[in-house]
Amino acid sequence: MMVGMGAVCTTLIAGVEAVRKGLAKPIGSLTQMGTIRLGKRTDANSPLMRDFLPLAKLDDLVFTGWDIFGGNLYDAAKTAEVLDKETLEKIRPYLESIEPMPAAFDQHYVKRLTGTRIKSGKNKRDLAEQLRKDIQEFKKKTDRQVVIWTGSTEIFLSPTAVHQTLAAFEKGMENDDPGIAPSQLYAWAALTEGIPFINGAPNLTVDIPAMNELSRKMNAPICGRDFKTGQTLIKSVLAPAFKARMLGVSGWFSTNILGNRDGEVLDDPSSFKTKEESKLGLLDLILQPELYPDLYKNIFHKVRINYYPPRGDSKEGWDNIDIFGWLGYPMQLKVDFLCRDSILAAPLALDLCLFMDLAARTPSLKGLGIQEWLSFYFKAPDSAPGVYPEHDLFIQSMKMKNTLRHIMGEDLITHLGLDYYGG
Numbered sequence: 001m002m003v004g005m006g007a008v009c010t011t012l013i014a015g016v017e018a019v020r021k022g023l024a025k026p027i028g029s030l031t032q033m034g035t036i037r038l039g040k041r042t043d044a045n046s047p048l049m050r051d052f053l054p055l056a057k058l059d060d061l062v063f064t065g066w067d068i069f070g071g072n073l074y075d076a077a078k079t080a081e082v083l084d085k086e087t088l089e090k091i092r093p094y095l096e097s098i099e100p101m102p103a104a105f106d107q108h109y110v111k112r113l114t115g116t117r118i119k120s121g122k123n124k125r126d127l128a129e130q131l132r133k134d135i136q137e138f139k140k141k142t143d144r145q146v147v148i149w150t151g152s153t154e155i156f157l158s159p160t161a162v163h164q165t166l167a168a169f170e171k172g173m174e175n176d177d178p179g180i181a182p183s184q185l186y187a188w189a190a191l192t193e194g195i196p197f198i199n200g201a202p203n204l205t206v207d208i209p210a211m212n213e214l215s216r217k218m219n220a221p222i223c224g225r226d227f228k229t230g231q232t233l234i235k236s237v238l239a240p241a242f243k244a245r246m247l248g249v250s251g252w253f254s255t256n257i258l259g260n261r262d263g264e265v266l267d268d269p270s271s272f273k274t275k276e277e278s279k280l281g282l283l284d285l286i287l288q289p290e291l292y293p294d295l296y297k298n299i300f301h302k303v304r305i306n307y308y309p310p311r312g313d314s315k316e317g318w319d320n321i322d323i324f325g326w327l328g329y330p331m332q333l334k335v336d337f338l339c340r341d342s343i344l345a346a347p348l349a350l351d352l353c354l355f356m357d358l359a360a361r362t363p364s365l366k367g368l369g370i371q372e373w374l375s376f377y378f379k380a381p382d383s384a385p386g387v388y389p390e391h392d393l394f395i396q397s398m399k400m401k402n403t404l405r406h407i408m409g410e411d412l413i414t415h416l417g418l419d420y421y422g423g
């Protein structure tokens with residue numbers, strides 16, 4: 001169940017259908033193309049993840065969702081201008097068969113959008129109950145469900161008293177508390193129905209004690225926020241490399257041009273602030289200036305996103321990185337990533353749906369609330385209170401694979417490897 005059926009959502013659904021029809025390969029998806037090593041390197045045993053794990057099969061996936069705009073997904077995919085006409089025509093009847101349900105929306109939280117198909121209700125609680133009904137209807141037609149937010153970035157919100165406990169949150173919905181954004185109504189509805197909730201945007205949504213409480217109470221997993229797709233993915237690869245070699249960083253300037261609807265929404269300063277916070281957090285957490293003051297204490301880190309319609313979904317992200325080495329001598333690195341936003345995001349959304357469904361069926365994971373092992377996919381990973389989140393892509397990857405081994409009762413891999421040498 002996808003909240004927000006725009007570029008990422010239609011690229012995911014069209015892509016799954018294209019793969020099912022044998023028209024293309026699911027590139028970028030670990031669940032479909034990744035392998036996992038089991039046992040020792042000499043065992044030569046690296047099955048595909050989808051053969052090793054009891055994941056839902058692509059053929060069994062059924063999609064539905066909500067949006068503030070009407071029309072079917074063929075039209076939505078055409079508007080998004082991610083996939084070419086030829087691909088879309090081949091799967092047109094399937095895409096035409098899916099239409100979003102009316103949304104819970106309030107323009108206060110996404111200033112640049114004016115909705116046309118919106119639920120009305122006497123208060124936020126009423127809207128959330130309507131979303132629960134939508135979920136209950138979908139439950140009648142399907143075995144298991146996952147809700148994923150692929151909706152727009154909402155305005156920046158900081159946690160307040162209403163977010164601290166489930167009781168305060170539920171009262172807040174009745175009182176139309178301004179601290180409760182529409183994304184949180186979907187999250188509350190999903191978790192209350194015992195369904196995992198994934199947040200692809202940087203919104204606060206489930207990163208509050210009240211949602212953590214609800215998630216644990218209902219055995220309905222939650223995870224981090226904001227898909228780690230383009231510039232931040234590269235950042236979480238390069239920064240660990242500098243740290244691993246004890247190279248200093250004095251400045252990191254990241255700028256983007258982007259012309260899709262997401263770019264238009266982010267052109268509003270209050271939505272951009274939400275994104276900016278999510279993109280800025282990781283450098284300090286990876287580089288740990290408190291441990292390495294000589295190397296990372298004075299980093300100047302700046303992130304910019306510029307709405308530039310001619311580029312559509314084809315984002316260009318530049319990074320200028322000022323680093324220094326032996327005896328403090330300065331060097332520079334420039335990265336120019338000409339990427340495609342939704343092409344990078346769609347496989348992440350797919351993997352997260354399949355992995356969160358698996359987590360909800362795993363006795364040792366489902367009652368934990370936050371699924372930290374899925375940090376791999378997020379710009380702002382979530383972690384237990386008092387534990388700093390892990391941003392280094394390679395640590396995240398190891399953690400995820402070890403969790404998958406744990407789920408299946410396999411030995412964890414420590415990479416110690418002394419036994420190959422008689423140790």
Ligand SMILES: NC(=O)c1ccc[n+]([C@@H]2O[C@H](COP(=O)([O-])OP(=O)(O)OC[C@H]3O[C@@H](n4cnc5c(N)ncnc54)[C@H](O)[C@@H]3O)[C@@H](O)[C@H]2O)c1
Nearest residue numbers: 004006007008067103151152153201227229261262341345
């Ligand atoms: N690489 C990426 O594409 C990427 C990476 C990280 C995060 N994201 C985030 O994913 C989200 C989706 O990106 P996109 O490019 O698909 O954007 P999009 O604008 O194409 O689609 C978002 C959709 O959400 C809908 N929407 C907004 N509020 C809603 C509500 N309350 N209920 C239901 N629908 C609602 C909008 O009408 C729109 O159709 C954005 O928040 C974006 O920041 C994208």
